[in-house]
Amino acid sequence: MAERLSAEARNQALSGLSGWTETPGREAIGKTFTFRDFNEAFGFMTxxxxxxxxxxxxxxxxxxxxTVDVVLSTHDAGGVTALDIELAKAMNAIAR
Amino acid sequence: MAERLSAEARNQALSGLSGWTETPGREAIGKTFTFRDFNEAFGFMTxxxxxxxxxxxxxxxxxxxxTVDVVLSTHDAGGVTALDIELAKAMNAIAR
Known part of the structure; x- marks a missing residue:
């Protein structure tokens, strides 16, 4: 199972993830993606x-x-893990 | 442009729409769809x-x-219109 990242490791990972920030009040990371229209937004989601x-x-x-508001966290680990960082990176690559 | 439904017309339309209710604090209608897994939920969304x-x-x-939480309203009309009722019906048919 993926292990929960420490605050330090989380911040270091976030520094390399354009647009992602800690979600206030939760141990999670989030980003709002904005596209040209619904077609592009749902294409990203797909x-x-x-x-x-x-x-x-x-x-x-x-x-x-x-717009697509995304929040990532790993329920089983009670926080942010390498899985969230990997998915965040993949989403940035798709949206680029 | 679709016209905003009166409260009476909205309630009448809702009575025929399984699972849809008025959204508290907004002139909108909503439903939470629950599926077996992500595959089925995202298939519905697609x-x-x-x-x-x-x-x-x-x-x-x-x-x-x-789960997929849906809220429908017609921004340009400032409330619920026939478009929302039509989309709600279509979503129920897809989820069936």
């Missing part, structure tokens, strides 16, 4: 869903038209 | 996204693993 399913690690996310 | 895009009327929705 590609990210395939990655998430393959990793067996899933996001919490909310979509309103062209 | 089918609903195609309907929404074709209607040019989009949901606010949040997905956490096997």
């Amino acid at each position: 590609r990210a869903a395939l990655v998430a399913e393959k990793m067996d690690h899933h996001p919490e996310w909310k979509n309103v038209y062209k | 089918r609903a996204a195609l309907v929404a895009e074709k209607m040019d009327h989009h949901p606010e929705w949040k997905n956490v693993y096997k």
Whole structure:
């Protein structure tokens, strides 16, 4: 099982993850992705869903038209793990 | 443009829409769909996204693993319109 990252390791990982920040009040990381329209936003979600399913690690996310709010944490570990960092990186790559 | 439904018309439409209720504090309707797993939940979202895009009327929705929380309202009309009722019906049909 993936181990919960220390605050130090979490911050170091976040420093290399454009746009991701700690989620206030939770041990989680989040990012709001903004696209041109719904087509592009849902296209992003579809590609990210395939990655998430393959990793067996899933996001919490909310979509309103062209924005997608994502929150990542690892429930079983009670915080942020390497799985969240990996999924965050993959999402950034897809959105690029 | 679709016209905002009166409270009476909204309630009548809701009575025929299994699982949909008024969203507290907003002029909107909502439903939480629960599936077996992420595959089924995201499959529902994908089918609903195609309907929404074709209607040019989009949901606010949040997905956490096997649940999808949907809120529908028509921004331009400041409330619930026939478009929301139509999309809600389509989502129920997809989830069935």
